[in-house]
Amino acid sequence: MTGADAIELKQAGADLKLHLADEAATNRLAEDFAAAARPGDRILLSGDLGSGKTSFARAFIRSLAGDPALEVPSPTFPLRIDYPFARFAVVHADLYRLGGAEEAEEIGLFDLSDEMVLLAEWPELGDLNWPEAAYLTFALASEGRDVVIAAGGDWNDRLTRSFAIRRFLDRSGRAGATRHPILGDASGRSYERISNGAEAILMNAPARPAGHAVWQGKSYDAVAHRARDLSAFLKVGSLLSERGIRVPQVFAGDVGDGLLLVEDFGSEPIITADRRPIMERYEAAADLLLHLHMGEVSADVAAPGGGRTPDLPPYDTDALLIETALFTEHFVGREAGPDMSPQTRDDFLTVWRALFDSLAGRERVIVLRDYHSPNIIWREEAEGTDRVGVIDFQDALLGDPAYDLASLAQDLRVDIDEAEEDALVARYIRGRRAANPSFDEVTFREAYAILGAQRATKVLGAFARLAHEGKPAYRSHIPRIRARLRRSLERPVLSELRRCYDPYL
Numbered sequence: 001m002t003g004a005d006a007i008e009l010k011q012a013g014a015d016l017k018l019h020l021a022d023e024a025a026t027n028r029l030a031e032d033f034a035a036a037a038r039p040g041d042r043i044l045l046s047g048d049l050g051s052g053k054t055s056f057a058r059a060f061i062r063s064l065a066g067d068p069a070l071e072v073p074s075p076t077f078p079l080r081i082d083y084p085f086a087r088f089a090v091v092h093a094d095l096y097r098l099g100g101a102e103e104a105e106e107i108g109l110f111d112l113s114d115e116m117v118l119l120a121e122w123p124e125l126g127d128l129n130w131p132e133a134a135y136l137t138f139a140l141a142s143e144g145r146d147v148v149i150a151a152g153g154d155w156n157d158r159l160t161r162s163f164a165i166r167r168f169l170d171r172s173g174r175a176g177a178t179r180h181p182i183l184g185d186a187s188g189r190s191y192e193r194i195s196n197g198a199e200a201i202l203m204n205a206p207a208r209p210a211g212h213a214v215w216q217g218k219s220y221d222a223v224a225h226r227a228r229d230l231s232a233f234l235k236v237g238s239l240l241s242e243r244g245i246r247v248p249q250v251f252a253g254d255v256g257d258g259l260l261l262v263e264d265f266g267s268e269p270i271i272t273a274d275r276r277p278i279m280e281r282y283e284a285a286a287d288l289l290l291h292l293h294m295g296e297v298s299a300d301v302a303a304p305g306g307g308r309t310p311d312l313p314p315y316d317t318d319a320l321l322i323e324t325a326l327f328t329e330h331f332v333g334r335e336a337g338p339d340m341s342p343q344t345r346d347d348f349l350t351v352w353r354a355l356f357d358s359l360a361g362r363e364r365v366i367v368l369r370d371y372h373s374p375n376i377i378w379r380e381e382a383e384g385t386d387r388v389g390v391i392d393f394q395d396a397l398l399g400d401p402a403y404d405l406a407s408l409a410q411d412l413r414v415d416i417d418e419a420e421e422d423a424l425v426a427r428y429i430r431g432r433r434a435a436n437p438s439f440d441e442v443t444f445r446e447a448y449a450i451l452g453a454q455r456a457t458k459v460l461g462a463f464a465r466l467a468h469e470g471k472p473a474y475r476s477h478i479p480r481i482r483a484r485l486r487r488s489l490e491r492p493v494l495s496e497l498r499r500c501y502d503p504y505l
Contacts, residue, residue, distance in 0.1 A: 030059035044123035047138030172252035206258035315399025326461025337503035367399035406452035449491035
């Protein structure tokens with residue numbers, strides 16, 4: 001048996017017993033584990049020589065590498081080999097030749113950071129034992145091999161989800177497909193590259209609960225109008241596609257279970273390896289915004305999207321304000337400056353509310369909300385704005401056109417200098433004025449300053465929260481964001497705000 005029939009699952013008390021009919025089934029199980037793994041995991045592999053431990057470890061590492069041909073040598077003689085993958089680092093250890101249990105400590109297996117995953121063969125020889133670990137015990141069978149999984153911590157929940165994803169792939173025509181987890185975003189969603197001749201992207205996004213009330217009797221998601229399930233991705237994707245925006249085609253989906261299989265745009269970025277903008281690609285991304293915005297504000301119903309108001313929530317004052325408040329809750333007092341007193345916080349948000357209210361009554365377009373480098377894929381083979389593939393848009397709202405331009409031209413994860421930012425803004429304004437000579441540049445630039453500062457403020461709060469929740473890599477962006485915010489606060493329209501930020505920037 002191969003593919004979907006190669007694994008047979010049985011419950012063995014609190015443990016899970018699986019029969020792996022062949023090498024393909026072992027690889028499949030390893031990929032399912034790799035998709036479920038997260039930083040800090042300990043995966044311990046026991047069993048006799050030749051029972052399948054090394055085969056499992058090799059397939060696990062290749063899945064994380066996204067390379068089925070990756071050379072994965074056995075660490076029998078070096079005892080451990082480290083793999084610094086982007087998603088997390090993996091330590092592959094083989095303790096068969098360990099001189100004594102104390103040597104496991106000498107090679108650092110008990111001192112690994114919480115950001116690293118340990119994959120250890122023969123763990124019993126090093127007295128490796130963690131209650132939250134996943135223990136796999138392999139044994140040869142008359143055909144194939146058996147494995148018993150004793151899953152500590154929340155491994156059972158994670159494996160249940162990963163096996164459900166595998167079943168979804170099987171019934172979606174992807175039986176036997178290879179799964180490669182890829183680096184996700186700041187949300188709770190995760191992604192995998194699925195290969196079985198043709199590649200696709202698996203989106204794993206279970207519906208989120210409503211959450212508790214935090215703002216005038218409503219949850220954060222309700223006030224900020226954040227999508228809680230994948231139906232929004234399908235809806236907004238359809239709206240954008242109708243307007244000529246290149247979004248991934250959907251191949252299969254189970255919205256109720258939070259799973260979509262969509263077109264793979266590849267991984268060609270719009271930035272260099274050292275986080276500098278590739279200006280040709282940023283210019284094309286700005287042109288895409290022009291295309292989208294001018295269609296939305298056109299009175300010509302024959303224009304793309306013209307004459308039809310999209311059925312999307314508004315990016316209103318309360319939504320902007322609750323995002324801004326992330327700064328006061330997670331950045332202030334933790335990353336910089338003193339805590340804000342309740343009165344100081346109220347004064348801070350009052351100034352912001354007046355600025356957001358000043359944006360009311362202006363033109364409204366589809367705001368993609370996170371229109372920046374992680375969510376834009378470059379498609380070199382395409383032409384025009386089709387070269388810009390947009391992959392994250394489920395939280396889209398109706399709002400000011402300056403917001404997405406600020407998100408792009410002030411990309412908070414990229415080292416864009418002031419001249420490059422100014423060139424992108426000028427390019428957009430030229431396009432708007434060419435289509436409509438009465439376009440109000442002064443008003444637009446004021447909105448751009450306000451919304452750019454708002455975005456930097458909320459992202460400082462969001463990244464500080466993520467850093468304190470065990471994702472310290474987000475802290476590396478904070479100096480850049482602070483500098484960007486200081487620059488925005490020099491704009492005259494934000495003069496009243498400057499004093500509010502003095503202790504924190």
